Amino acid sequence: MASLSPATQAPAPKFRQVSVVLWIAALGLFWLFWKHGAGLAPWAFDYPRAWTVPVARWISQAMKWLLNDATFGLFTFEQATRFIAAVIEVPYQVALSLLSTGFLEGQGSTATQILPPLSWLAVIAVFALIGHRAGGVRLAALVVGCLGFVAVFGQWTSAMVTLASILVAVPLGVVGGLLLGIAAYRWLWVERVLRPILDLMQTIPVFAYLVPVLILFGFGPTAAIVATLIYAMPPMTRITLLALRRVPSELHDLGQMVGCTRRQLTWKVLVPSARDPLMVGVNQVIMLSLNMVIIASMIGAGGLGFDVLAALRKLDFGAGLEAGFAIVALALVLDQLSQAFARKSWGQPVQGSWAHRHPYLLAALATVALAALLGLVVPAVQSYPKTLEISTGTFWSNVVKWINVNYFDTLEAIKNALLLNLLIPFKRFLLSLPWAGVVALLAFAGWRLGGWRLAVLTAFLALFIAATGQWEKAMTTVYLCGISTMIAMLIGVPVGIAAAEKAGLWRWVQVVIDTLQTLPSFVYLMPAVMLFRVGDFTAMIAVVAFAVAPAIRYTALGLRGVDPRLIEAGRAMGCTRSQMLTRIKLRLALPEILLGLNQTVMFALSMLVITALVGTRDLGQEVYIALTKADPGRGLVAGLAVACIAIIADRMLHAGARNARARLGLAEVQE
Template identity: 75%
Template sequence: MTDVPAASIGKPPASVMRHGAVALGIALAVFILFWKFGEDLAPWAFDYPKAQIVPAARWITQFTKWLINDATFGLFTFTDLTRFIAAVINFPYQLVLSLLETGVMSGRGSNAVQYLPPVSWIAVTAIVTLMGLYAGGRRLAVIVALCFLFLAVFGQWSSAMVTLASILVAVPLGVVGGLLLGIGAYRWRWLERALLPVLDLMQTIPVFAYLVPILFLFGFGATAAVVATLIYAMPPMTRVTMLALRQVPPDVRDLGNMIGCTRHQMTWRVLVPSAKDSLLVGMNQVIMLSLNMVIIASMIGAGGLGFDVLAALRRLDFGAGLESGFAIVALAIALDRLSQAFANRTAKPVPETKPRGFVARHPYLLAALVFVVITGVAGLFFPAIQAYPEGLQLSTGTFWSRVVEWINVNFFDALEAFKNALLLNVLIPFKRFLLGLPWAGVVAFLAVAGWVLRGPGLALLVAGLTFLIAATGQWEKAMITTYLCGISVLFASLIGVPIGIAAAEKDRLWRVVQVAIDTLQTLPSFVYLMPAVMLFRVGDFTAMIAVVAYSIVPAIRYSVLGIQRVDPRLVEAGKAMGCTEWQLLTRIKLKLAMPEIMLGLNQTIMFALSMLVITALVGTRDLGQEVYIALTKADPGRGLVAGLAVAFIAIVSDRLISAGAARTRARLGIAEEVR
């Protein structure tokens, strides 16, 4: 029996790979010929017949109006149900908001009377500091305390507490809902098959697209914003739950069966506790995604820091917007580090002694209560204890605004020349190229690519989704979206991949880059628009600059991950063979890191598509603008159809790139990882 080299395990036959490349080449040649000479022979393949367009937007709008006006369950209507859900969510939100920001109030508007003040800023800071000390020690306590002090010192406390109230309500609901859905999908295979495409759509449809239906169903206000946050933040928790339960070791399951656990006991006393670490990571993801929603949710009444950033964008006050953005970053850092610390915390063994009292068992809780009571009483006599004094607040908003103004005044000609050169030589030609492609040819070519990469299943999926974009009348705007996304991803990759490669080789540089990209990843998306608009006005170029700044993070992160995962033994073997540093990089490291870099490209596309909807505010004419117009006109059908078109673009690119990465792994003999 002949031994098979380890590197060839899982590698497809060379003949199959050659045949796939030949098929793809033939399809490309046929596509080019059809593009050049087919418009006279088959004009319908270039412009989808208007008479055949599926009126999906009208159907969705009519269905939404039927739900609101006519749908009933006998004893109550569908509107009554949504209003009840809104009231259930509103109760804990108002309770938390009273504790953190408004206090206990009676009456509304100018007639409102405050009976009890909110928890003082000193007490809130002390509570989160004690949580940091309990979960992660002194270092974490100092980090969390500094983050909350930043909110107070820079005048962001009140808005931050409104945002924190939304997070404290949305996160438990998102975690519990995602956990229950994940457990259900783990138990029943049919539920998992039904959930997976829904989760894909929830994570790829732009949030703007379902804000209109949420407004219709839940009204305007913080409750609707919490519902939107749940839809956006729940899918990762559901996916993590399914994966975590499957990864519970078989011997743990066998132990549960041996001791006679029922199905309920097996789930809640064996599987869930065993998967606790992974589930806490999922909770961390819910927290971070909820924070990403604070600005978009402000458009439907959430208030808080998101509203401050949005208001600054509307008046082009870059300094104020950046300060509010940094406040969101500070809040994100504090909550992220706290959730990670609780996820990684291991309980310390307690020696068996005589029964301990409440103080000995709960010292941190007691200290927090003492802070609340003492500062609450002292705040009645000393206002500075209750609320941070305005006279001691700092602001750097004016400085940042003047920096942008100085750049604009002194480098206007250079910036304008750079902008015009890229527009005339790159952006506009690429846009015209994509708009001139036949929709039927694109559908056929993507089908062939899917067949070559993974077989008929992927071919049918990508062809079907691409056809639906054309059939719903969204082809032209989808091509503009593809053009903006493609150009932005190209520049993000050209900048991000070299930075990632350099950072992977030098630990000190990687630490600096990591701080920078962590900050970029937590900055609200609207913040990127303000300097771009102030420097370049509105238009496609401005949108591209904002998208590149927002989507460069995964290009850097995955490049570093790919280079760092290269087997050191292969690098040492290359050095032993006399390879130069450049040869080691290009012939060993980059080749082996290519699957990770491709997955980074995939994530860069996802980030770019999510940001493109935001850039509709600066004058783009793509699907993002359709979604935004639908929001302003309260047209749920128009918004959802445009949002689904964005989701289809994301799913097609995700499936093709993932298949390409898997094929590259197989060619290189790298084992596929569980993701």
């Protein structure tokens, strides 16, 4: 982290005074309008229905046109999408046959198995060999432990169904994101077109575009893979663009000097030079694909996601937790393997026969063949024996029941106190605000933080929410998201401070927050519903549990990244430990803490759509209702409203972080 620059340690006093006066004036005008404007301008408080823009109807009509009338001459749009689905279906069926069902002849209940799937021992052995090739004995042992956990806890069959879809979705997401990122790097107009599209892909809730995906690609695992690609591809595209731009110009010039064509320069110079950050993009695609498994199960994906969803419907917390930890185990295996391959230095290729050049491949083929032969004689080699499976599901369900029985009155008192004194008053306050005043205040805040462009963007996005008739539900979403984010930050920042101060504690905290971020979001709903029933408080508890991880992570990383020279200077000046923390470390870590706040808001918004399952009445519920009624227009409009809230928060918090860096004289971080 860069040191402070004397010229930019603090803004000029006059600028500060003017800024404070402008903020006070803006808030004063807003208060006067809120208190006395209802009689003068009632339209500013309740958006007139006559002004509503029928975006939902337009989207539904566009979907019908695409499905029924759109054509490319030789084939229709529907035929094109079904062809894409058929192409994706081929590798998926191969992967599913290898890992789960075996190779079948015939269809449906009349299908007969020609070849069995890979033995569970063979799958573990192959992944262990891959781990040993990439990272040595420790990584191989970790892979064996994680996959062994999946088998021992009876999750193997479902895990292999999930792994089959991941093995198809991840390569498609990586290749698609890489090609889009390269195109954006080559042509500026492509980047300008892609940027808002990527913003929408990352901020629109997945539920919102499940209906269009189902309509265009049909019900089943293929549609789930398409939805996963929409969700998981944007980070790879962004990281590719950023990585290519960070390749030293000397390498670019050297490639041109030796006579590389444009294609050779891209694939033999730029892409290899950007391998490390590109592998970060691969890791993100893997993690986001695994985050999608439960939602994908709603449209026919099956696997571990379906197990978690079934457990949620029955409120079987133990079964849902075990399936969730199986997803965590798969995520850990794929994450560690991808990182190991990114760090691996491969050296010179081995000379000699094919067996000498590919010993790991030979060992894997031999292991698969041996396990297949042994499986014909010993069934336990082919399929993990049911008698050896263990389960802690009943234990965890009983723990939640015990808490509910013994602490019901205490939990109910806490719930009612927070509802009556915090949640309901804040909700009523937000719903009473005039939409026109909120739009104007957001525009002013955008102008103060980032100039006229941010002002126009925030005003337009807020006006879009009002113009589409989503204002009241959007305010309910802001209320739930705001309360949850505040509580998550109140928990996360102190924990992050404590973890940053002690290296040993940080290692344990990192394991916990990695697990929290990998666990499916639906898992958080089950104990919350079992303890607090349905409603806004339950939704808030689930959102806080899901969103607290980035608050902890960014606080700790910001404090751990403070320049040691500044800390030594503070000690030399005689600062106490509390003064070091409050006057040096926290101030310098403020930009990272603001980015952590940004990520906490994004996590909260993504979780709020899922909490619609427990009775919230916000935009998430609107998206979920549209999904149940197969109404693409209604779902996408509600999803776009969520995206508007997310983009407003994202842009303002990023602008605030940039301003904080500028005040502290720190180097700007490219994102």
